Amino acid sequence: MTVAITTTEREAIIERFMSEKGLKSTRQRNLILDTFFQLDGHFSVEQLWGKVRELDPRVSVATVYRTMKLLAESGLAHAQNFGDGQTRYEPAVGREHHDHLICTRCGTIVEFENDRIEAMQEAVARKHGFRVTSHKMELYGLCRACQKAVDAA
Amino acid sequence: MTVAITTTEREAIIERFMSEKGLKSTRQRNLILDTFFQLDGHFSVEQLWGKVRELDPRVSVATVYRTMKLLAESGLAHAQNFGDGQTRYEPAVGREHHDHLICTRCGTIVEFENDRIEAMQEAVARKHGFRVTSHKMELYGLCRACQKAVDAA
DNA sequence: CTCCTTGCAAAAACTTTGCATTCCC
DNA sequence: GGGAATGCAAAGTTTTTGCAAGGAG
Numbered sequence: 001m002t003v004a005i006t007t008t009e010r011e012a013i014i015e016r017f018m019s020e021k022g023l024k025s026t027r028q029r030n031l032i033l034d035t036f037f038q039l040d041g042h043f044s045v046e047q048l049w050g051k052v053r054e055l056d057p058r059v060s061v062a063t064v065y066r067t068m069k070l071l072a073e074s075g076l077a078h079a080q081n082f083g084d085g086q087t088r089y090e091p092a093v094g095r096e097h098h099d100h101l102i103c104t105r106c107g108t109i110v111e112f113e114n115d116r117i118e119a120m121q122e123a124v125a126r127k128h129g130f131r132v133t134s135h136k137m138e139l140y141g142l143c144r145a146c147q148k149a150v151d152a153a
Numbered sequence: 154m155t156v157a158i159t160t161t162e163r164e165a166i167i168e169r170f171m172s173e174k175g176l177k178s179t180r181q182r183n184l185i186l187d188t189f190f191q192l193d194g195h196f197s198v199e200q201l202w203g204k205v206r207e208l209d210p211r212v213s214v215a216t217v218y219r220t221m222k223l224l225a226e227s228g229l230a231h232a233q234n235f236g237d238g239q240t241r242y243e244p245a246v247g248r249e250h251h252d253h254l255i256c257t258r259c260g261t262i263v264e265f266e267n268d269r270i271e272a273m274q275e276a277v278a279r280k281h282g283f284r285v286t287s288h289k290m291e292l293y294g295l296c297r298a299c300q301k302a303v304d305a306a
Numbered sequence: 307c308t309c310c311t312t313g314c315a316a317a318a319a320c321t322t323t324g325c326a327t328t329c330c331c
Numbered sequence: 332g333g334g335a336a337t338g339c340a341a342a343g344t345t346t347t348t349g350c351a352a353g354g355a356g
Contacts, residue, residue, distance in 0.1 A: 024310060024355050045346085060313045065346060081234040085321080085345065101283050110281050117277070120270050121292055128263050129297035130254050137290045139274055144282035177330050177335060198321085213338045218321060238320065238346075 005091070010037045013093055017076055028052075028059045032067045036077070037091055042109060044086040082138070099136070103143040105150070110143070158244070163190045166246055170229055181205075181212045185220045189230070190244055195253075195262050197239040235262075235291070252289070256296035258303070263296070 005013075014033045018025055035051050036043070043051075049064045068089050071077040080088045082102065097118075101110040117137070125132040142150065158166075167186045171178055188204050189196070196204075202217045221242050224230040233241045235255060250271075254263040270290070278285040295303065 026311060026355070028312070058313085062314080062347080063312060066311085069347095079236065081236060083232070083234060087345085101278060101281055101285075103283070104286065110283070112277055112281060114273065114277055117270055117273050120267065120273070121290075124265055124267055124270070125254060125292050125294060128254055128265060129300075130256070130263070130292065130294045131300055132254075132292045132294035133257065134294070135290070135292040137274075137288070139278050139283065139285045139288045141278060141283045141285035141287070147282075147284055179330070179336060181337070211338085215322080215339080216337060219336085222322095240320085 005037060005040065010034065013037060013076060017071065017074055021070060021074060023070070028056070028063050029067055031056055031059065032064055033071070036068070036071070036089065040091055042080060042082075042088045042090050044088050046086070048089070078134075080136070100138045101143075102138055102140050103146055104140050105142055105146040108143050158190060158193065158248070163187065166190060166229060170224065170227055174223060174227060176223070181209070181216050182220055184209055184212065185217055186224070189221070189224070189242065193244055195233060195235075195241045195243050197241050199239070201242070233289075253291045254296075255291055255293050256299055257293050258295055258299040261296050 010033075014030065014037070017023070017033070018029075023029070032048070032052055035055070036048055039048070039051060045061065045064050045068060048068070049059070049061050052059050052064060068077065068079075072079045072089065076091070076093050077089045078092045080090060082088060096113050098111040098113040099117075101112060102108070103110075118135075121135055121137075122132060163186075167183065167190070170176070170186070171182075176182070185201070185205055188208070189201060192201070192204060198214065198217050198221060201221070202212070202214050205212050205217060221230065221232075225232045225242065229244070229246050230242045231245045233243060235241060235253075249266055251264040251266040254265060255261070271288075274288055275285060
């Protein structure tokens with residue numbers, strides 16, 4: 001299970017982000033980043049904006065888009081595309097790399113990590129002359145609960 | 154390497170698609186499907202439309218969108234999302250399942266397949282109680298040519 | 307003070323949809 | 332002839348952008 005990072009870690013990440021990119025610390029940026037790393041999930045910009053607005057209704061979506069784009073460029077967040085037409089972001093620091101198991105019935109997302117698979121991905125890429133910088137692996141199917149529900153029906 | 158399917162196979166697929174879904178055979182549908190299976194790549198609707206229009210300029214984008222959506226629903230094509238904001242489609246019949254190596258610099262897409270990785274994916278899923286029905290694996294990085302280009306710069 | 311950021315609304319990019327017309331069967 | 336399919340343009344979605352105003356350093 002994923003555990004949100006600590007407040008201290010979060011602050012360190014945000015500070016690093018700001019200084020590395022030479023960005024100014026603003027009320028909305030701090031709020032957005034704080035909220036994002038606190039949520040620590042797979043959130044669309046719209047959802048993130050919703051949370052942020054609860055704390056400060058004056059923040060515009062455009063700023064959330066701009067901030068998340070910068071975050072992703074710094075490698076501190078990963079953009080994801082799960083097939084609905086929305087980009088989701090998830091924190092990429094202070095946690096292991098991981099992939100996803102997605103239940104196609106209830107939408108549950110389980111994270112997992114497997115070093116042997118990653119090693120084999122590297123090997124495959126090398127064989128094709130590629131130097132891999134990142135990857136995405138998603139397994140779609142039914143979670144335990146949904147298997148039961150479907151079998152019962 | 155991917156090899157486009159034969160004309161006979163293509164016709165059989167299209168016919169099956171039409172009858173299973175109870176669809177009418179129209180000039181534009183046949184043209185779109187024919188072109189799609191002949192291209193046999195990872196094409197956006199826009200690109201596919203471009204090809205189709207070369208053969209018949211009267212076909213509208215809407216029809217291409219509608220047709221590809223039907224095809225994907227029948228399972229004869231897979232919708233893909235490689236991070237640029239476009240849905241791509243690729244034929245899903247008459248070929249092995251495969252995954253993708255994507256060059257982030259030039260956009261080259263290489264297909265590969267690896268049974269051992271697939272087996273391990275199954276194992277991981279089982280461990281989490283999932284029954285996997287499909288998956289997606291994409292490795293992003295630099296192809297050989299782009300590695301050279303970047304190193305030279 | 308200077309330049310980066312922001313909000314707003316307009317625009318862009320991609321996809322879907324309503325409706326009148328056309329076309330299969 | 333009747334219902335399905337199409338074209339067109341309008342509308343929807345998601346994301347980006349121009350520009351004037353605001354704010355950080």
